[in-house]
Amino acid sequence: MTVRIGVVGTGMIGQDHIRRITDVVTGAEVVAVTDVDIARAERVASGVGARALPTGQDVITDPLVDAVVVTSWGPTHAEYVLAAIAAGKHVFCEKPLATTAEDCLRIVEAEQAHGRRLVQVGFMRRYDQGYRAMKRVLDDGDLGAPLLMHCVHRNPTVPEAYHSEMATQDTAVHEIDTIRWLLADEIVSAQVLTPRRTTRRFEHLQDPQVMLFETASGVRADVEVFVNCQYGYDIQCETVGETGTVRLPDPADVWLRQSGRLSSGVLQDWKRRFAAAFDLEFVEWVAAVREGTLTGPGAWDGYAAAVVCDTTVEALHSGRAVEVRMKDRPAFYES
Incomplete structure (x- = not known):
């Protein structure tokens, strides 16, 4: 099974993760992306054979997207993570999970209401x-x-x-x-x-x-x-x-x-220091999504x-x- 991934946010870290999913991780492909700068999203999408969609909500609800990676501006994280939970899709969110503890708690409560773990937070040092x-x-x-x-x-x-x-x-x-x-x-x-x-x-x-x-x-x-x-x-x-x-x-x-x-x-710089950890983080996340059981840092940790x-x-x-x-x-x- 190939995990089809949608990426919300194609800035520096988003592009780095897209490269990682495409070149390092097996069993996954980026199929849709979006960004507040739609022209940038279109350029990034064309480089990996994905589609550029208008909004994060479009990426999350797209039936061809199995799992979501959120690398957008921090204050938007809660909105997209909550939308992914509502759609029943696994979501990897770069830190912070949300910019307020209250929004983090909303995510914790939404995930519990859903009944299974869907959220992983990008604390890469654990890898x-x-x-x-x-x-x-x-x-x-x-x-x-x-x-x-x-x-x-x-x-x-x-x-x-x-x-x-x-x-x-x-x-x-x-x-x-x-x-x-x-x-x-x-x-x-x-x-x-x-x-x-x-x-x-x-x-x-x-x-x-x-x-x-x-x-x-x-x-x-x-x-x-x-x-x-x-x-x-x-x-x-x-x-x-x-x-x-x-x-x-x-x-x-x-x-x-x-x-x-x-x-x-x-x-x-941190990129070189933790490059291998970032790679392993996504290798293990994709494997966990495929198996349906997340073991990495989750919503409670965020x-x-x-x-x-x-x-x-x-x-x-x-x-x-x-x-x-x-x-x-x-x-x-x-x-």
């Missing part, structure tokens, strides 16, 4: 081989109970439109989901520390930031977000257990011995991340630790 190796170590329990987690998310630079809240909403959201997933634990409080600002930033931006989280079981996790570090794209994670630690490996690279120095390269992000932004502005006020996880999402 990175290093993170998966960490997850296996933690699940095996060989390190005893986790006690501490240290995370780093550094970018060389960001554009002027990047503001202080985006350090949580666009950047640390990945660490927030990763913490929840690696520890199988919910975050219950957030605090943000604001160190001395780097001079290599725009005036309106607080950079770096240090976010402090506590989970329901008492694990303390810190996340350093530094988006003007200058030297590269650097992702780090370490978990400290009772009897040892487990650390995310650096991306594989050659070591250069030259002029009395030993060095290796540093990646400069909702939980949104609530923690909202809490962290509140903590940034208040300067104090803030309790995460989240609904109880429904049994529907326990498996």
Whole structure:
């Protein structure tokens, strides 16, 4: 069975996923696309033998579309995901699932009412081989109970439109989901520390930031977000257990011995760092759609991340630790 996919949004990430579905994934094809820029949608469609349709609703309700990928502007995500659920179609939605926790909760409730899981959210780090190796170590329990987690998310630079809240909403959201997933634990409080600002930033931006989280079981996790570090794209994670630690490996690279120095390269962007994870994410999603059983990050994960992000932004502005006020996880999402 070939899964026929409709894509809503043909910007940078949409085009990248269309290429991925076409060139990397087997058993899937893009058959319909749309975009607010219909001319761009038509160009993208012609490149893969798909049809360009006028609206996202047209793509979702098209009888030739089996499953939907939503890569449109963030504020439109809830509308399209809810429409896909109403149509009974699997839907992969790039993060955020929705731009408000209330809309995320509407999606959670709609999916439960439908009676089976249809929604997957694009938290691609769960498909990175290093993170998966960490997850296996933690699940095996060989390190005893986790006690501490240290995370780093550094970018060389960001554009002027990047503001202080985006350090949580666009950047640390990945660490927030990763913490929840690696520890199988919910975050219950957030605090943000604001160190001395780097001079290599725009005036309106607080950079770096240090976010402090506590989970329901008492694990303390810190996340350093530094988006003007200058030297590269650097992702780090370490978990400290009772009897040892487990650390995310650096991306594989050659070591250069030259002029009395030993060095290796540093990646400069997220595309190269997580290219293999993005590929595997779609390989596994298409296989799950074909089998009718989703196992990736779902609507509840999108909702939980949104609530923690909202809490962290509140903590940034208040300067104090803030309790995460989240609904109880429904049994529907326990498996």
